[in-house]
Amino acid sequence: MSGLPRPLRVGMVGYAFMGAAHSQAWRTAPRFFDLPMAPAMAAVAGRDPARVAEAAEKLGWQSAETDWRRLIERDDIDLVDICSPGDTHEEIAIAALEAGKHVLCEKPLANSVAEAERMTAAADAAASRGVFAMCGFSYRRTPALSLAKRLVDEGALGPLRHVRAQYLQDWLTDENAPLTWRLDKSKSGSGSLGDIGAHVIDAAQWISGQNITGVSALLETFVKERPVGGDFVGLGGHGGAEGPKGAVTVDDAAVFSARFDGGARSAGGAGPSGPIGVFEATRFALGRKNAMRLELNGSKASLAFDFEDMNSLWFYDAADEPNAGFRKIQVTEPEHPYTGHWWPVGHGLGYEHAFTHQAVDLIEAIAAGKQPAPSFADALQVQRVLEAVEASAADESRWTKVEGA
Amino acid sequence: MSGLPRPLRVGMVGYAFMGAAHSQAWRTAPRFFDLPMAPAMAAVAGRDPARVAEAAEKLGWQSAETDWRRLIERDDIDLVDICSPGDTHEEIAIAALEAGKHVLCEKPLANSVAEAERMTAAADAAASRGVFAMCGFSYRRTPALSLAKRLVDEGALGPLRHVRAQYLQDWLTDENAPLTWRLDKSKSGSGSLGDIGAHVIDAAQWISGQNITGVSALLETFVKERPVGGDFVGLGGHGGAEGPKGAVTVDDAAVFSARFDGGARSAGGAGPSGPIGVFEATRFALGRKNAMRLELNGSKASLAFDFEDMNSLWFYDAADEPNAGFRKIQVTEPEHPYTGHWWPVGHGLGYEHAFTHQAVDLIEAIAAGKQPAPSFADALQVQRVLEAVEASAADESRWTKVEGA
Amino acid sequence: MSGLPRPLRVGMVGYAFMGAAHSQAWRTAPRFFDLPMAPAMAAVAGRDPARVAEAAEKLGWQSAETDWRRLIERDDIDLVDICSPGDTHEEIAIAALEAGKHVLCEKPLANSVAEAERMTAAADAAASRGVFAMCGFSYRRTPALSLAKRLVDEGALGPLRHVRAQYLQDWLTDENAPLTWRLDKSKSGSGSLGDIGAHVIDAAQWISGQNITGVSALLETFVKERPVGGDFVGLGGHGGAEGPKGAVTVDDAAVFSARFDGGARSAGGAGPSGPIGVFEATRFALGRKNAMRLELNGSKASLAFDFEDMNSLWFYDAADEPNAGFRKIQVTEPEHPYTGHWWPVGHGLGYEHAFTHQAVDLIEAIAAGKQPAPSFADALQVQRVLEAVEASAADESRWTKVEGA
Amino acid sequence: MSGLPRPLRVGMVGYAFMGAAHSQAWRTAPRFFDLPMAPAMAAVAGRDPARVAEAAEKLGWQSAETDWRRLIERDDIDLVDICSPGDTHEEIAIAALEAGKHVLCEKPLANSVAEAERMTAAADAAASRGVFAMCGFSYRRTPALSLAKRLVDEGALGPLRHVRAQYLQDWLTDENAPLTWRLDKSKSGSGSLGDIGAHVIDAAQWISGQNITGVSALLETFVKERPVGGDFVGLGGHGGAEGPKGAVTVDDAAVFSARFDGGARSAGGAGPSGPIGVFEATRFALGRKNAMRLELNGSKASLAFDFEDMNSLWFYDAADEPNAGFRKIQVTEPEHPYTGHWWPVGHGLGYEHAFTHQAVDLIEAIAAGKQPAPSFADALQVQRVLEAVEASAADESRWTKVEGA
Structure with missing residues (x-):
């Protein structure tokens, strides 16, 4: 790698369950993946001054804000990561996009279709200016489900x-x-x-x-x-x-x-x-x-998945008949989605790894000037x-x- | 056992998949269970003379008939076992019950509610004369499902x-x-x-x-x-x-x-x-x-069953928390329904055993003068x-x- | 089928756990398989007169004997089926073979190598006269294990x-x-x-x-x-x-x-x-x-089996990599060993079916004048x-x- | 927590598979656990200047050294984390302990008993001075195995x-x-x-x-x-x-x-x-x-574990008989070892989490002045x-x- 990658300075809203998962993702992504931009954990926002300060220290954010609007005003924030409850999504996302910040918004996108439509309109408008929005359906990045998608796309x-x-x-x-x-x-x-x-x-x-x-x-x-x-x-x-x-x-x-x-x-x-x-x-x-x-x-084939055994994908291929059966694929091979960046085969990943993969894919899309998926329209x-x-x-x-x- | 049990002379209609399963049940039941009546495989009925004769020999029936009506006429038939397609059930079952024969009828009971209602009326009338009808929902007698029923009944x-x-x-x-x-x-x-x-x-x-x-x-x-x-x-x-x-x-x-x-x-x-x-x-x-x-x-608890692993019942008991988990009960213990009559623990049963258990339960109900379950009304x-x-x-x-x- | 097959008249020694399993096999084999000889359950032998008479009735044998030597003397016995404890095997098996009776002997063949060697010598001598001996390693006839054998033999x-x-x-x-x-x-x-x-x-x-x-x-x-x-x-x-x-x-x-x-x-x-x-x-x-x-x-591949899930064989084929995994083959397909004679796919078999398959294979070998497997030498x-x-x-x-x- | 915890400045030797796992552990531990000391990723050592510099940046270490001896000389290193091959363990560990550095050494402890004995002697001597050594049998900290240990210790x-x-x-x-x-x-x-x-x-x-x-x-x-x-x-x-x-x-x-x-x-x-x-x-x-x-x-009970399904422990309790069975405990409950610090129930952990738990336990032992386990003597x-x-x-x-x- 010649030269340092550009930073992608993140401001996160909310710091509960989802905030902890997103923090771990931003922190971990550059350690296991070669990224075109370097995520920086710039600021976290929450209403209670004491609690947000504590969260910033605990989760590793460089600063804390007590109003999410500050994240949008700050010049040193490139992306707003929305981890607050669904009733806050619309206002924050639209404001952030209009301010030229990329947005990662937790699911469900909104609490109503009307809200989601306005958010999607804002996202479409922003995309035309090279500012992108993504919705956090993180399970897509569980390797076994990514492999499922690949198999379906290949026509299997x-x-x-x-x-x-x-x-x-x-x-x-x-x-x-x-x-x-x-x-x-x-x-x-x-x-x-x-x-x-x-x-x-x-x-x-x-x-x-x-x-x-x-x-x-x-x-x-x-x-x-x-x-x-x-x-x-x-x-x-x-x-x-x-x-x-x-x-x-x-x-x-x-x-x-x-x-x-x-x-x-x-x-x-x-x-x-x-x-x-x-x-x-x-x-x-x-x-x-x-x-x-x-x-x-x-x-021609069937697939089955259960997150309680998240590192496996079950695959039945009729071409194997009469000795066919659901095969338990351990989705930890170098050829499988994402897994080659982690550990040797059979050394499974956990729940939060999907968030790291989400961060990786989002960073790569932004760096390439392409719409990340899932878009707000998908959501x-x-x-x-x-x-x-x-x-x-x-x-x-x-x-x-x-x-x- | 002192003295020989009364015979229960069976006439079966149809000899395909279900006929083979029922034949094995009638033949096997007295070998593993102590029965109050002795089932005898008296006759099998089918339309094609050559094929029904061949079936009689193959499946072990003492005689063959080319018209199910003959089974009903014969004095040496106590029970009519209906294994023919659903569109034939009503006519055969009602005729048999009216002739004083007990009836075991494969499921689904009929092809319409109207048919099933007439059959149920006939069964109710017959029951008042000590002649009983049962519908062949054989899966009830799979030991794991019988155990499931027992656990629910016990309030677990x-x-x-x-x-x-x-x-x-x-x-x-x-x-x-x-x-x-x-x-x-x-x-x-x-x-x-x-x-x-x-x-x-x-x-x-x-x-x-x-x-x-x-x-x-x-x-x-x-x-x-x-x-x-x-x-x-x-x-x-x-x-x-x-x-x-x-x-x-x-x-x-x-x-x-x-x-x-x-x-x-x-x-x-x-x-x-x-x-x-x-x-x-x-x-x-x-x-x-x-x-x-x-x-x-x-x-308080959950149950799960899959016939593809038919000798197991999965049971989750919240009382075991925090070390609870679905337990794979091998339903082969002497204390479990039916299984004590067969093999040592862990020596599983197969698909047709439920038919044997069905025959056993039907024989016991008839001998006791009690309505067997599932009744036509259940069906x-x-x-x-x-x-x-x-x-x-x-x-x-x-x-x-x-x-x- | 033209003409009736020759009978194969069986005399069984012992009537406990193994006796019940063998009885069910002799009774069931001709109902699901087309056999070149017709097994007849001629006599069962045991020492206690009352108990052996009861066993004969319960298990469906035509007569009872209180001394196994009588089975050997009787002209109407073609095969001696030894289900008594291991310390009795040698004497019975050798006497039976010398008397021109085929022998099926439960495992382990004997309680010592010396006994087993004498039995094997007797079996070899008998085979030269068209009289055959087989040892009852019944698990070989569990369909999943038979399929395992086939896969290994094919070089998989x-x-x-x-x-x-x-x-x-x-x-x-x-x-x-x-x-x-x-x-x-x-x-x-x-x-x-x-x-x-x-x-x-x-x-x-x-x-x-x-x-x-x-x-x-x-x-x-x-x-x-x-x-x-x-x-x-x-x-x-x-x-x-x-x-x-x-x-x-x-x-x-x-x-x-x-x-x-x-x-x-x-x-x-x-x-x-x-x-x-x-x-x-x-x-x-x-x-x-x-x-x-x-x-x-x-x-190139691996196999795994557990009798507690006896209808499945797990098969890992390296040719499937990187999407390989142990496949759970439900060994119930028509193409699989034995299973086409029973029920539709997915309708599993039980423990005793292997005994039926053993009886089938033994009858076919005897009818063909060929050594059945496993031989006493294998045992x-x-x-x-x-x-x-x-x-x-x-x-x-x-x-x-x-x-x- | 009032005031900042003392730092624990770590110097790591080696940066391959194990180095990556340990780096992730040091980085992650303080984000999910309240620690009495704050781990700092001070330096990583390796022989190749370019590669170790690259590793330092990738894995997040503040500095790089081309000779592990430098880690021992540096005043700003409190603990030496040995992730190099087994033939290097003895020399590094003993030197570090003698220099008053705590040591975490990957397994196997050494390539011979003689080496391990010298290392253990050094560890015992160091422990008397409040300097501690631990061997990295990280699997002990897989929650399911920690729960297994707890159940055995409780006499279950x-x-x-x-x-x-x-x-x-x-x-x-x-x-x-x-x-x-x-x-x-x-x-x-x-x-x-x-x-x-x-x-x-x-x-x-x-x-x-x-x-x-x-x-x-x-x-x-x-x-x-x-x-x-x-x-x-x-x-x-x-x-x-x-x-x-x-x-x-x-x-x-x-x-x-x-x-x-x-x-x-x-x-x-x-x-x-x-x-x-x-x-x-x-x-x-x-x-x-x-x-x-x-x-x-x-x-009284049995346990089974397979790392390929690392978030589960199978537990058979004879007290549940006759409805006993191996229960699949999802070891993700708040009451289970370590898991309460992570995600909600059913949201499984991955391979590297055990390394984070190892770091946590080591930091707590050092802060408390107690011998961490497994000691060099255990190894x-x-x-x-x-x-x-x-x-x-x-x-x-x-x-x-x-x-x-």
Whole structure:
């Protein structure tokens, strides 16, 4: 490498779970990948002065701000990384893009389609000026899912018949788990649907190369009221059964069937009709901790993935018949996406590595002056699916077209 | 044992896949279980004289008949075992019951709710005379599923939140697999829905102790025409791509969401609402050969089963937390349902053993003068779910109540 | 089928666990396979008149004898099936062969090499007269292991490097499990070594196509005394901790390393040296119920099997790299050994099916006038490995050549 | 935390695979754990000026040195982290300790027992002056193995019967994989035995709380010569089959049986005899990429682990019988070792996290003035087992006592 790479000075908004993951990514990316720009952890923003200062030190940011607007005003910030709750995304992202800052925005992109549309318009406008926006569907960068995408793109699966997508967690099973911001619709937009369902919607559309065109859905809130306060442990925790309770205003579980557009985008080829999808997102699947699962059945091959065994991709190739079987590919080979930059084969990666890969891909796109993926438009499409799901659930599960499909 | 047990003389209609399984069951049951009546394989009926004679010899039946009506006329037949296609069930079963013969009828009970209702009325009338009818949902007698039922009945799971039920096969993935009677609606009633979906509907209702009250459904026929004739291999085969084709008149895949009745019947206790169900049946899940899968998530414990590993039941008990995990119970212990009659622990059983257990339970019920389960009424309830699924699919997936629920 | 096949009239000695398995095999074989001879269950022999009569009725034998010598005298017996303990094998087998009866003898062939040598000599002499002997290493006929053998024979694995063989059970873990004949060296010859270790030795040699040439071994008896009497449950049970105890005279666990002969017999090709083997047999592996496991690592492919998931064979093919992985082949395809005679794909078989396949292969060999496998000579080779293991264990684990290797 | 923690200034020797892992650990530890001292990445040492400078920049070290002696001379280095090959460990470690630097030394501690003894003597002397040495058996800090240790210490397993330990890799399966320093005995000390076998020896002794007292062993070098040079990929690669070859002077595979001391150290209780161990380390287990596996069978419970699924621990508790089964514990709960500092449940960790945990534990021990574990004495014990294995293999596998046992 001749000369030092240009810096990419990052300002991050929010410093909770996602903030910690993004911080680790910015810090780690240049240590394992050769990057065309050097990320610098310039500033982190949060409202509480003491807590944001502590977070800056802990997470390794050079400075702290108590108003995200300061990040946008500062000349020494090139990219704004939005890790705050969904109800803040629109304002921050649009302001940042208009100020010429690149944007990485956590998912779901917004709490409504209208917000997402305005954000996408702002992103499109910015892109024409070489300022780029990306949405943080980080699971795309899990090596096993990246390999799944590659196999589909290569045509290995042939026309798709089925997409089976689940995101199963169990941290609300306890009826006295406390009421958190994630259960407040005004903050989070939706419950399991937007929080985890959005991940599998994005992954299913991205890997299949097809958009969802319509859905039939059911939403359920099993526990209508929960204790205010309580001991938080992980995402959930244990509330006091005796104390005051507040209303849960989001879904505990979301299930829907879907049709895909048949895939002009798919290298597998466009059959007369696309696959049928079955989606499920829940926080009540006792024993399933982070079971983000995808299964695609094509005419030539099938794929299956479960994040609880995140370094493996299961692949069934009909060409192997009669001695075919789902093979457990350990996605740790030098030839596999991302993994050659890390450890020898069989030495698995963890959850946060996908964030590092996301940072790498974003830096490379910005340096090359190209639109990173997923774009805000990609995320808007997910948002439209979420909206269709809610509309169907509110209308006796009736089949509901996804806007624009 | 002092004295010989009374005989139970069986006449079987049909001798294909199901006929072979039932024959093995009647032959094997008295060798491993102490039975109150001694099953005798008296006669098998089929239309083709040469083929039914050959089947009688091969499968071990003492005589052959070319008309099922002869079985009903014969004095030396106590029970009629119906293994012929669904469009024949009503006539045979009602005639047999009216003639005072006990009946074991393969599933699905009938090709329509109207048929099933008439059959159930006949069964109820016969029961009052000590003549009993049972429907052959044999999977109930797979030891792992019987253990699942026992655990739910004991209250181990607590209130249920989710039922996840799949029956995935792949024998129609090849677009040139031949057109068989299973793809002809006039013979089979429906496709994957009635053939394999019915199994998971019955299993889910039986194990949960709850009925499905409503559904939202989608049916799909991926391949609309298939070769007439061709080489049959297993259930599917390879047709000639060049020859004449005929229309597929049944579904290739069926998916639906469901609600359960909350379970007055469930020992787990009746919450204000029952669990949400997600069901899928397909013959296009490439690589899944006989993946009859059930997962129940309760508030205290969860269960998971996959027939492709049929001797295991996975059980997650929240009481084990923080060192909880799905345990792979090998359902081969002497204390487990049925298994103590067979081999030492860890020496697994196979597919046909459930048929033997079904024969055992039926014989014991008849000898005791008690109604065997599943009754025709139980099977009628499954039929009503199938009907609701078809109605919803025909009405834009709109939520559809199950009749009688 | 024109004309009736010749009968093969069987007389069985012993009617416990193995007797029940063999009975089911003789009864079932003609129902699923087209056989050149028709097995008839002519007589069963045991010492206790009442119990053998009851067993005959229960297991379906036409007559009972209280002395095995009567089976040999009877003209209407063509084959003697020896299911009694190992200390009786030599006398019965030699007498039967000399009387012109074919013999199927349970494993281990004998309790000593000397006995096995005399039996092999008798078998060789009989074979020259068209009278055949076979040893019941039934696991060879488990379809997944038969497929493993086929793959090795086809050269799919290339030169072998490692054989990993375990047979893990846990029914002696309880220190008060009762003293049974299996723990009495005078009856059983050895403990885990001969009972279950013999199975994996045979399987490893047969599948690899190579003989073991030398071993280094360790034997251990963890619990030296056990209660006399007690409640038997399965193979083990629960004795009274308070009552009298007797000495355990066999090994509880056996472990040894081995070298193979490099495989002139192996289609995989003979490298300059054969693979290294690691063997373990124990009844103290708590939680492992019947984990009969084999793993072969070749230069081109690897295989893995565990009887606790008996319908699957795991196959890793280096030709699939970099997207290789162990594939879980469901050994239920029509093209797989034996399975096409049973159920559709994915409808697994159970433990006893291997006995049926053994009966089929034996009947076909006899009808064709060919030596069935495994021969007594094959079983003698296993016996010599057992002897070398015991010799090495008694001599500070020193490397010990297998006789004749 | 009031005030800034004291720094712990680290100087690292070597910057290859292990150097990258250690660098990531020093960088990451303070971001997720509250540490009593603040690690500073002061300097990295290597012989090639250009390459070490590049490594310093890439891996994030503040300065570079071309002689490890400079690290020892520098006043601003508190700890020397030795990541160079085994033949360099003794000289560096002893010099560092004598200079008052704490030492973290990669495993295996040395290439001979004599070296390890001198290092241990130096460590003991240093410890009396508050200067500490630790050996980098990093797998101990994999959360699942830490939980295994905790369960054994709590007595959950009862007296142990079996230890089954494998470390299976496949990167030498290709006969033309190139000759690297890992295949040169003068550099690496041994092959699979010391490289990966040492890991499972340490883990087995540490978790069981028992030392190995004797062994019977077999070593094998399947491929005696390999190409000099070639394309390195991961640990292995593809050499030119045509070019010059050099001798492989280490073992390709090592297998041995072992006895343990019965465990005065074990909370599980000291039976009259300890468990039997079966160990295997190989680089020829085609398809096994990093299968570092342990299974412990006790009288009350069993444990199983495979690094290829590193976030899970399988646990069988006999108290669950008859519904017992190996439970797949996802070791990601807040209550589990280390994991509460990272992500929500079910969001797994990767290979390098164990190095971060190692750094954390080392920093805490140094700050507390306590001996970190594993000490050099612990590593010396592993070295003595390695020596006994080599001695036994050279003496016809004869049983060989471990020195000091």
